[in-house]
Amino acid sequence: MNDLYLEKEDVNVNTVLLLIVGLIIGIVVISMGGGGGAIYLGLLASVFKIAPLSAAATSLVTSLPSVIIGSWGYYRQKKINFRLGNQMLLSAIPAVVIGALLAPYIPNHIYRWVIGIILIILGLRIVIQKNQQSSVKKHTLLMASMYGILSGLMVGIAGLSGGGPVLAGLLIMGLDMFQAVATSSYVLVGLSVIGAGMHLTGGQVDWQLGLPLMIGAAVGALIAPLLVKKVSSTSHSGAVKWVMALLLVLMGINTIR
Structure with missing residues (x-):
């Protein structure tokens, strides 16, 4: 009887802890245009020791409601660049399916190195890029497609949200911090729906x-x-961009390790 009571108490403590952790992750990640897939994945695999x-x-399923709610909030503030966002989605959705089909055949250590290096390069690109006006040109739409494909492969192969390449790409293409975060959240809604559906x-x-x-x-x-x-x-918006760049580099290093 005592063992049953203690077990129930542990479940209640874990539930409260998970609610608090989810709240913090939701605020931080959606504020940075991500879905939180990598954070949830690391938490569930390393702390709670569930199967990969x-x-x-x-x-993926956990991040879905938060990216939808976050994206709706940005939509109401009219900060989403739908032209770039839709271009990314059109490229990313097929890549999710292809990534899921390829996943069993890609050695894990090769995947980690490739994604890690890409994330580091994207983080450095954000830091060294020159300030430029946001404009949508043909080459910009081509770049949007490339970043969309990369993020889709990350979702399909590893169950990550794919937010890193999306956000970095939008910043590199000249969107300001607010627009980049908003558009990234919008793109991640589509990716999360496809990824969650496949895993459900x-x-x-x-x-x-x-x-x-x-x-x-x-x-x-x-x-x-x-x-x-x-x-x-x-005046802190520029500093936030530096923080995002640093987080991408750290994510890349952590992926390689």
């Missing part, structure tokens, strides 16, 4: 862990667009 396939499926069919989602994370992240996603709006109207 289940962790990938749970991370496998029945690998751990709902006991994923549901509290999902609820917390959804609440955080309501706060994030308001936070980004406030930050972007101050």
Whole structure:
């Protein structure tokens, strides 16, 4: 009887902890135009020790409501660049399917090195690029397609949200921080729907862990667009771009390790 009570108490503590963690991740990640797939994946695999396939499926399903809510908040503020976002989606969605089909045949260590190097390069590109006006030209749309394909492969192969290449690409193409974050969230809605749908069919989602994370992240996603709006109207928006660049480099290094 005591063991049953202690076990139930542990479940309650874990649920509260997951709600809080989800809230924090939702605020931070949606504020930076990401979906949080890599963070959820790392948390579920390293802390809760669930199987990699289940962790990938749970991370994608968990991030879906928060990216939808975050994207809706940015849409209401009219900050989404739909032309670039739709171009990325058109390229990324087939790449998700192709990535999922290729995943069983790609050695994990090769994938880690390729993605890690790409993330590091993208982070450095954000730092060294010259300030430029946001404009949509033919070559810009081609670049949007390339970044879309890269992010789609990341979703399909590894169960990540693919937010890194999307956000970096939008910043490199000249969007300001607010527009880049908003458009990235919009793109990730489409990617997360496809990725989550493909993983849901496998029945690998751990709902006991994923549901509290999902609820917390959804609440955080309501706060994030308001936070980004406030930050972007101050002199700190340039510093946020540096933080994003640093996070991409650190993600790349961590992927390679």
